[in-house]
Amino acid sequence: MSTDITPSSNEPVVQEFPSPTPPPRKISRRKVIALAGTGTLVLVVGAGIWRAADQGVFSTGEGPAYEPWDDWRTTTKGPLDLVRAAILAANPHNSQPWLFHVTQTQIDLFADYRRNLGPVDPFLYEMHIGLGCALENLLLAATANGYITQVTLLPDAADATLVARIGLTRGNVPVSDLYPFIPQRHTNRYPYDTGRPVTSATLDAFSALGDDPDVKVFWFASTDMRQRVGTLLVDAANAFVADKAQDGVDTGIWWRGTWQDIQQRRDGITLDAAGLPDLTRALGKMLPSVSVAQQDSSFLQNTADQVKTAGAFGFLTVRNRQDRKQQLGVGRLWARMQLWATKEGLAMQPLNQATERASREVVLGSTPHFGTSLQTLVGDPAWLTLLSFRVGYSTHEGLRSPRRAVSDVVKP
Numbered sequence: 001m002s003t004d005i006t007p008s009s010n011e012p013v014v015q016e017f018p019s020p021t022p023p024p025r026k027i028s029r030r031k032v033i034a035l036a037g038t039g040t041l042v043l044v045v046g047a048g049i050w051r052a053a054d055q056g057v058f059s060t061g062e063g064p065a066y067e068p069w070d071d072w073r074t075t076t077k078g079p080l081d082l083v084r085a086a087i088l089a090a091n092p093h094n095s096q097p098w099l100f101h102v103t104q105t106q107i108d109l110f111a112d113y114r115r116n117l118g119p120v121d122p123f124l125y126e127m128h129i130g131l132g133c134a135l136e137n138l139l140l141a142a143t144a145n146g147y148i149t150q151v152t153l154l155p156d157a158a159d160a161t162l163v164a165r166i167g168l169t170r171g172n173v174p175v176s177d178l179y180p181f182i183p184q185r186h187t188n189r190y191p192y193d194t195g196r197p198v199t200s201a202t203l204d205a206f207s208a209l210g211d212d213p214d215v216k217v218f219w220f221a222s223t224d225m226r227q228r229v230g231t232l233l234v235d236a237a238n239a240f241v242a243d244k245a246q247d248g249v250d251t252g253i254w255w256r257g258t259w260q261d262i263q264q265r266r267d268g269i270t271l272d273a274a275g276l277p278d279l280t281r282a283l284g285k286m287l288p289s290v291s292v293a294q295q296d297s298s299f300l301q302n303t304a305d306q307v308k309t310a311g312a313f314g315f316l317t318v319r320n321r322q323d324r325k326q327q328l329g330v331g332r333l334w335a336r337m338q339l340w341a342t343k344e345g346l347a348m349q350p351l352n353q354a355t356e357r358a359s360r361e362v363v364l365g366s367t368p369h370f371g372t373s374l375q376t377l378v379g380d381p382a383w384l385t386l387l388s389f390r391v392g393y394s395t396h397e398g399l400r401s402p403r404r405a406v407s408d409v410v411k412p
């Protein structure tokens with residue numbers, strides 16, 4: 001459409017004569033409305049830009065809450081450098097349930113029970129998976145920083161919060177090629193590219209990253225199996241939303257709805273990391289608040305899109321679900337898998353609502369619908385699911401989630 005507004009050459013030219021006394025300047029009603037409209041528009045646009053800036057629309061992934069992704073290699077030439085890598089690990093709901101006690105020769109990794117997910121993770125399985133992820137990052141960083149490590153899991157029978165003791169001595173060991181990808185790894189909740197299948201060779205390469213005899217990955221890659229797992233995850237998402245105790249954890253306790261909240265608390269779930277289209281994400285950030293109903297419907301819609309575009313699903317399973325060491329083992333493998341995926345240009349996302357529902361069924365004493373369905377899919381009673389996820393080729397880079405500073409997670 002043309003936007004040219006120059007008058008055409010045959011436009012009549014009206015000559016104007018000055019009045020003897022200039023009349024008071026009259027502004028027509030229409031003009032007043034037009035001007036008011038312009039003013040309002042200027043105000044609205046101005047307020048919109050102000051609100052957009054205030055809510056971080058133009059600063060995605062920036063500010064103090066995101067600095068740990070940039071300064072992770074700032075070195076103190078000591079063990080604290082390993083903590084910088086550990087805190088960038090995946091963890092449930094970005095609750096960052098960790099504390100570190102650091103000396104020159106040892107790091108103790110503690111679970112911070114205050115940061116539990118309540119009815120979403122009543123047995124702290126997910127918390128310990130997240131701690132396993134942090135441990136793996138820490139160990140990858142140890143070799144890169146010239147340390148030989150000696151790891152003891154749960155070294156103190158009297159203190160269950162002390163999940164790992166890592167002894168450090170100076171020495172040279174080969175550095176893993178996964179290490180540089182620590183700050184590039186992000187949970188990717190965008191739709192995946194359905195035109196690029198994930199080959200069985202790729203799935204085998206993922207499986208080969210595991211070295212713990214108590215942890216095993218089961219793959220669901222055929223159209224039929226993806227359909228079955230996808231349906232289960234969508235059903236679980238619906239059951240999750242319908243259960244106000246679980247839903248409130250996502251939409252209330254761990255939801256960070258404003259830019260100020262994110263920058264101050266530096267944890268939790270954010271709109272930026274939700275995998276929404278860029279425009280929806282920007283508009284969502286500008287809204288004064290997103291209602292619980294909007295959050296729920298967006299979560300359900302997202303889940304439906306996410307399962308539809310999965311290249312494959314995987315279940316990380318263990319022999320004994322209650323065993324903390326095995327939960328940590330799942331975390332360690334998940335960390336390696338996600339880093340390897342990042343290196344290979346693949347995207348990954350846990351979709352763990354079915355196991356969250358299975359735990360909830362145990363708490364409520366209700367019929368184990370999701371527990372049984374997970375078991376049926378695995379098809380081997382020796383292996384129990386702790387983490388379900390999808391993998392595929394990304395259509396959009398995964399965005400950063402906030403992180404607390406190292407100083408906030410180091411115990412005196």
Ligand SMILES: Cc1cc2nc3c(=O)[nH]c(=O)nc-3n(C[C@H](O)[C@H](O)[C@H](O)COP(=O)(O)O)c2cc1C
Pocket residue numbers: 088089090091092093094125126127129130133185186187188189268269273349350351352353387399400401
């Ligand atoms: C045990 C565990 C369970 C998780 N469950 C889900 C999930 O069900 N859905 C999801 O979108 N992300 C899930 N995540 C991903 C976390 O929300 C994510 O790691 C966290 O918000 C930090 O973001 P980042 O991984 O991009 O650094 C899970 C992560 C872990 C470790």
